[in-house]
Amino acid sequence: MSEPSSQDVIDALQPQDRCSTHSPIHLKVGSVIVEIRSNSEPVLAELRQYFLHAVIPGEEPTLTVHVLDGLDLPFDVAWSDWAREPGKTGRKDAVSDLPDARLVRKIRTGMAFLQSTDWKIAFGPCKAYPNQVINFVNTQILNHFQQLGWVGCHAAAVSRGERTLAIAGLSGGGKSTTMLKLMELDGTHYVTNDRLLVRSNTPHSDALGIPKLPRINPGTILHNPRLRGMLSAARQRELEALSDEELWTLEEKNDLMVGELFGPGRIRHAASLTHFWVLNWSREATEPTNVREVKIEDRPDLLAAIMKSPGPFYQRPNGSFWQDDSPLEPEAYLEALKGVEVQEVSGQIDFDALFRYGEKILGARA
Structure with a gap:
């Protein structure tokens, strides 16, 4: 066939008919209400459990995500690899730009997605890879607010009262470990682990996390007494035998259920952003850990650690899609901060x- 359109994809997948027999899930984050529909009750059950803290009774949705387990397109698509960010290696995503939409495929898993103004559909082995469905749902929340002028930051965040501390740094630089240690303080709330939306406001910027639970590496777990139970005793012994270098670089993601480990009511995605740390420390450094205020407009190196590409799913308000070589706008981040x-x-x-x-910033004691 000739180049497909989004309607060809819809006709092939039939999302409305396939998802009509199961009750949808509704999530609320900030001002957005996301409806999730699926052809699979087991997939819905897993998503409902994961997003439990954000689930609300049915309301008129801002947007709808369809999740079609076990389906693929009956026609071929011309895919192009999406260039990864500096420092990342290997093939991860492929895209196919249609006249009015974009298809995205995950190279490793075969999961695929349709992104358009009117349709947001995940299809493929959804039950086998629920985390990619979760990421797609969260991407729609990020897209919604970025289209309204919020900027997306690569940061974790924790909040207490009127103060919120965001933490950015290079991947593996310790932002999740730092955030989870600060969650031990009385009265703190988990805001986000890896993606933070920010917009300018007075007297402090608005911040909004997404309902994505922390995915943490063994080093973070091993050095936090509250978290060690996530690993078997045998696995703990194996990890303790590793060198500091081996443990620091080990990538082995584990989902951390915030409500189960810290108790109910410890998640609050919307907050007022007062402080922002950029981790620029080093295991090779000899001087003590130091925290000092900087003028971010004079430190493009630190701002680069905060900024985050919207990625292949981002569709601008005018309908055009983000490209892998689209430049980020430092000025927008400086205004938001x-x-x-x-x-x-x-x-x-x-x-x-x-x-x-x-402790001093958040005004609390453990």
Whole structure:
């Protein structure tokens, strides 16, 4: 066939008919209500459990996501690899731009997605890869707010009262470990682990996390007494036998259920952003851990650690899609971060020392 359109994809997948027999899920994050429909009750049950803290009774949705387990397209699509960000290797995503939509395929799993103004559909082995469905749902939340002018940051965040501390840094730089240690403080709330939306406001910027639970590596688990139970005793012994270098670089993601480990009511996605740390410390450093305020407009290196590409699913309000070589706009981030105290964390990697700085910022004691 000639180049397909989004309607050809819809006709092949028939999302409305296939999802009509199961009750949908409704999530609320900030001002957006997401409806999730699926042809699979087991998939819906898993998504309902994962998003439990954000689930609400049925309301008129802002947008709808269809999840079609076990389906694929009956025609061929011309795919192009999506270039990965600097420092990332291997093939991850492929895209096919249609006249009025974009198809995205995950290379490793075969999961595929249709992104358009009117349709957001995940299809393929959804039951086998629920985390990719979860990511797609969260992407729609990110897209909605970015289309309204919010900027997406690569950051974790924790909130207490009127103060919120966001934490950015290079991948594997310790932002999740830092955030989870600060969750030990009385009265703190989990905001987000890896994606934070920010927009300018007075006197402090608005911040909004997404309902994506932390996916953490063994090093984070091993060094937090509350989390060690996530690993078997045998696995703990195996990890304890590794060198610091091996443990630091080990990529082995585990989902952390915040409500189960910290108790109910410890998640709050909407907050007022007062402080922003950028982790620029090093395991090779000899000087003590230090936290000092910086003018982010004078530190493009630190701003680069905060900024995050919207990725292949992002569709601008005018309908055009983000490309893998589309430039980010530092000015938009600088505007969004006005009124936020940005601090650079340098020196040795010392989570206990950094925790004490966090206590002062959040005004709490463990």
